[in-house]
Amino acid sequence: MTPSLQAAELLRLSRQVLALRDERMTGVWPRASALLARQALEGAVSEVLAVRAPGSERVSLRARLLCLREYVPDLLAHRTEFLWATLSRVCHHHPYELAPTAPEIMGWLDDAEQLVGDLRGLAAPRTPE
Amino acid sequence: MEDGLMAAVEARLERAELPSTTAALVRAAFAGENAIDSLLALGSIEEPVASAPASRPVGAYITAVEIEGFRGIGERARLELVPGPGLTLVIGRNGSGKSSFAEALEVLFTGDNPRWAKRSAVWREGWRNLHHPVTKIMATLAVEGVSGETIVRRSWLKDASLDSSRVEVQPHGLPKDGLSFLGWDEALPMYRPFLSYSELGSMLDEGPTRLHDAVATVLGLDELTAAEKTLRDARLMREKAVKEVLSIRDRIVSNLEGLDDDRARSCVAGLRGTPALDDVERVVTAGAPTTSQGELGLLHRLVGLELPDGEAVSGAATELRDAQQAVRELKGTEADAMLQSADLLEQALAYIEGYPTTDCPVCSTPGALGGDWAARARAQADEQRQLANLAQRERRRLATAVRSAHDLIGPVPQAIRDAGSLLDTAPVVGAWRPWVELLDEADPVRLADGIGSAIGPLLEAMTDLRRVARQEADRREDVWRPIASTVAAWVASARPALASAARLDDLKKAESWLKKAAGEIRNDRFAPIADEAMQIWSLLRQRSNVQLGRIELKGTGPARKVTLDVTVDGVAGAALGVMSQGELHALALSLFFPRATLDESPFRFVVVDDPVQSMDPSKVDGLARVLENASATRQVIVFTHDDRLPEAVRRLGIEARILEVSRREGSIVQLRPALTPIERHIADARAILNTDDMPDGIARQVVPGFCRLALEAACIESVRRRRLSRGDANAEVEGTLASLTRLGQFAAMALLDDPAKAGEIAGRIERDYGAGKARAFRAANRGAHEGYDGNLEDLVRDSAVLARELAAA
Secondary structure, three states: OOOOOOHHHHHHHHHHHHHOOOHHHOOOHHHHHHHHHHHHHHHHHHHHHHHHOOOHHHOOHHHHHHHHOOOOOHHHHHHHHHHHHHHHHHHOOOOOOOOOOHHHHHHHHHHHHHHHHHHHHHHOOOOOO | OOHHHHHHHHHHHHHHOOOHHHHHHHHHHHHOHHHHHHHHHHOOOOOOOOOOOOOOOOOEEEEEEEEEOEOOEOOOEEEEOOOOOEEEEEEOOOOOOHHHHHHHHHHHHHOOOHHHHHOOHHHHHOOEOOOOOOEEEEEEEEEOOOOOOEEEEEEEOOOOOOOOOEEEEEEOOOOOEOHHHOOOOOHHHHHOOEEOHHHHHHHHHOHHHHHHHHHHHHOOOHHHHHHHHHHHHHHHHHHHHHHHHHHHHHHHHHHHHOOOOHHHHHHHHHHOOOOOHHHHHHHHHOOOOOOOOHHHHHHHHHHOOOOOOHHHHHHHHHHHHHHHHHHHHOOOOOHHHHHHHHHHHHHHHHHHHHOOOOOOOOOOOOOOOOOOHHHHHHHHHHHHHHHHHHHHHHHHHHHHHHHHHHHHOOOOOHHHHHHHHOOOOHHHHHHHHHHHHHHHOOOHHHHHHHHHHHHHHHHHHHHHHHHHHHHHHHHHHHHHHHHHHHHHHHHHHHHHHHHHHOOHHHHHHHHHHHHHHHHHHHHHHHHHHHHHHHHHHHHHHOOOOEEEEEEEEEOOHHHOEEEEEEEEOOEOOOOHHHOOHHHHHHHHHHHHHHHHOOOOOOEOEEEEEOOOOOOOHHHHHHHHHHHHHHOOOOEEEEEEOOOHHHHHHHHOOOOOEEEEEEEEHHHEEEEEEOOOHHHHHHHHHHHHHHOOOOOOOHHHHHHHHHHHHHHHHHHHHHHHHHHHHOOOOHHHHHHHHHOOOOHHHHHHHHHHOOHHHHHHHHHHHHHHHOHHHHHHHHHHHHHHHHOOOOOHHHHHHHHHHHHHHHHHO
16 A cells, blocks of 8 residues: 655644643644654655555565665665664654653654655666666 | 651660660760760760750742743743643754753752752853843742742843853732742752753763762651761860870980980889879979988989088198197107006105105105205106196097098098989099098097098099989989870870760760661662652653662761662673663653652742653653652643654653744743644644734745645554554654655554554545545645645645544544
């Protein structure tokens, strides 16, 4: 399936959540931002694989991430996996862990932005050699 | 002076039946050094001036803390608390600003504190928040006996250093005051209600002496320690004074021994052994000697020797010569013959007068007596008689002259004979010898020559002797006088020192008695704290193999320490070194709480920063219980960096208020009540749905993720409760939970006790909880990645119900 929102849009939303000053959002924003950032990363991964490995969208996200290194440069694949795992820790409930702090999320968003850009650059249809 | 302490000392004094001096010294020690001095000097103590009664510290709870521009907090952040006993947990990740609250509270009440000085330069530079121009710390207190709120405010001007703040206390309806209004100055170091993570570590690291001081302060036994020190100092001071006096004495003695002076010798005799100060003083304060005794007396006798009279001697010599000359001129004058001849002539004249005749009656020569014979005989008799008289007189004169000359010659004076060992007397004795020998000279001329030639050298030798004797006497005075004044000065200073040295035994007795009594009092006082510490340890240790036995305060002075009877795996006497960091922290907590929660402490609150770090899960349960116990009488405020303590508190059903701190960009620190994790995530999901200006699309993307978080939290709660209640080891349970990564695994673990059965779980939920909830389960799981197009309100509602049901499963 195609992502319902573009990765770039998700990242923009993530930053918006971070900037929200609504009282009701007190304490909610860290995880909300992280969820959006992770979705953006997953979207970018799916996008690049849809082009490079048609049919991969049918397998699980975890499997898609594992085969990512076959289609993109190693370093990019590693960094993507690592950031995804980091964001996943926040998006799952782990015993005793508290919501991340703003600087942590800012850092992840910056990383995500760069990785999403790099991945989508590789998602352009390959020109025949 | 604390009444209870003095009473304890008095009670022991009465039982001890000490000599009255010793008891008096012990009492004096509490009144200070001067009291001991005057007791020893005058035999009585001046009543110590009673210090003004310190204002009684007020008891207070904290109702709110408000901080601006301090450490991690920029914009004003407010922590609302409930005044009164109870437990408040403030949770926030490291860097969220929670420790800033704990530190701000301590800075507020203590100002610049030596403790801060120990902090790193980074801390000292960074105490001010860079995102905010103003630094203010404010706490609202509920003070016992003061209606309404009392506000304590500390503020710093821009660029002011940490130690130059302004602090004011504003009690409700009363004029502004300073910190003294609270009267906490003394209580703060004693019951310090603040404990930070770094202190937890250092409390035991800094060694048993530091720990002793921290604990001893709270026992309120500072006066006892001070009194012990006063006695010790009094003794040391006197011992030192005596030692000094005796070492100066030794120097003086060795100086005196180099002196050729009787006074020096008698001083040395008086100084040896126990100095006979009065005797020595008499010797050194006397002026020049008045007696003729001793060497100096002899010298003075020599100086005073009379010289032979030179003029008399030369007169005598002249007389001798004149008399001799006169006698010599009368040579041939037979004085007796002349006198008899005169007698004969006078008898002949008397005869011819009676019997006139001219014939000689003796030789019968006729006419021999005629003519002018009678006149001639008369004249001849007279002349003969005159000559005879003259010759007799001259002879007598000569004899007198000889006697007079001999009279001028005396024997060698005794002083000169005595002075042989003191001065070189050979020249003078040599001059005396020919002089004295003249006593045997009878010949007037030789005598006259003798005395004339001997007198010159004798006078010279005698004059020399007198000069030398005077010089020697002066020299001795010059050497003596400064030494005598040194000795006199020494006597003056030695007198009090030696007099008080006589009291050293009394001081030593008082000192050793007080030392023993202090040890007993200290441990009596410490016993309840030690007991409570052991109870707390037994709660905290849980499965630890470390057992804590007696805790005792031992020793005084540099040897003071806290001894902990630690047993590891049944082996006694183990060092603290074998304990883990977590165990050391637990031990530090065990010692902190009893002292911070003493009845006497005016602080109705206790602030603990991050006690959980490096504690294993079972100790966290123990800690929760310890906090619960403390919160029965105290407002316990605990800052913690993760959810372990709140989880234990919730699971153990401990009543607590839990707040969560989060820190946004620009050091904006926010606080909100922490719900249980399930309710937290559900509330977060609802907050996103209900926030009016939420950008489009966010809710659809994010709400399923929060629903999934809620479901996972529910599964974790279920697993933990079931397994811990069936007796599984805490660490094992946490290990299992930490290995799970996906919702399906969490749910399979919760419902089927086997994470491998994740695939079966959706069907299981559909069967046991209904199709609606199974739909929510799937939507939450998938939507966390992709967003959800369905009805978000329904999703949140169904997820919430399912989460609660799973948690109870």
